[in-house]
Every structure is written in structure tokens, then in C-alpha cells.
Amino acid sequence: MPQIEIPEPWRQQVCVILETEATGKLIEWTRDAERRYEADATAAKVRTGDYEPVWTYEVYRPFRDVLSTPHPTGCPVTMDSPPGETYEFYFPLFHQRFYGKILLRTDRKRIVIYSAHKPLKPKLSCD
Numbered sequence: 627m628p629q630i631e632i633p634e635p636w637r638q639q640v641c642v643i644l645e646t647e648a649t650g651k652l653i654e655w656t657r658d659a660e661r662r663y664e665a666d667a668t669a670a671k672v673r674t675g676d677y678e679p680v681w682t683y684e685v686y687r688p689f690r691d692v693l694s695t696p697h698p699t700g701c702p703v704t705m706d707s708p709p710g711e712t713y714e715f716y717f718p719l720f721h722q723r724f725y726g727k728i729l730l731r732t733d734r735k736r737i738v739i740y741s742a743h744k745p746l747k748p749k750l751s752c753d
């Protein structure tokens with residue numbers, strides 16, 4: 627199955643939540659996602675000559691930017707829990723390609739970030 631256009635209602639709601647930057651309240655990170663993000667984003671920042679610490683909120687704008695472009699593509703992903711709708715996609719961060727995977731919970735008020743790191747595989751799961 628090839629990549630699909632990520633549905634606009636999902637993208638809009640995820641962007642609204644990301645805009646709040648309410649980590650711990652509306653935006654949940656898995657431990658693995660946070661750990662990988664910090665390692666890969668720190669390395670990417672250092673390559674640009676930036677030695678400042680990395681913060682999780684720094685990825686929210688790049689997520690919003692890619693999800694707000696016309697016709698962004700990705701793959702739907704089935705997660706065991708919590709219930710919700712999940713998509714994986716690529717996005718640029720610190721001049722490099724990163725992999726993102728976000729679940730919009732069924733209440734459509736909260737998200738879970740499963741991935742925000744350098745890609746581990748050359749293609750998304752549906753390619």
C-alpha cells in the first residue's frame with residue numbers, strides 16, 4: 627500500500643494540540659520517543675554548530691509545519707493502545723530528515739508522540 631494523504635481533520639486537530647505545547651497534559655511522549663528524540667536532535671543540532679540543549683517542544687513547530695502543508699503524506703499505523711488514530715510521516719528538523727509517529731486519542735483532545743527521531747528504516751511501513 628503506498629503512502630496516503632494524511633486526513634485533514636486528523637492533521638488539523640493534531641496541530642491544534644501541538645500549538646498548546648502542553649507537554650504532560652495534552653501531549654504525551656513515550657519514554658522511548660523522548661529518549662531517541664533527545665539523542666538524534668542533539669546530534670543534528672551539534673552538526674549545525676548549535677550546542678544549546680534540546681527541548682521536546684522544539685519539534686512541535688516542525689510537526690505543525692509539515693502537517694499544515696498541502697497534501698502531506700504518510701501511513702496509517704495500528705497501535706495496540708491507547709485507542710486512537712495514528713499516522714507516521716517524515717518531517718525536516720535541523721536540516722535533516724526525521725521520522726514522526728503521532729496518535730490522536732479517541733477523545734480528539736490529546737496526542738501521544740511515539741516517534742520523533744532519525745528514520746530507522748529507509749521507507750515508511752506502507753511503502
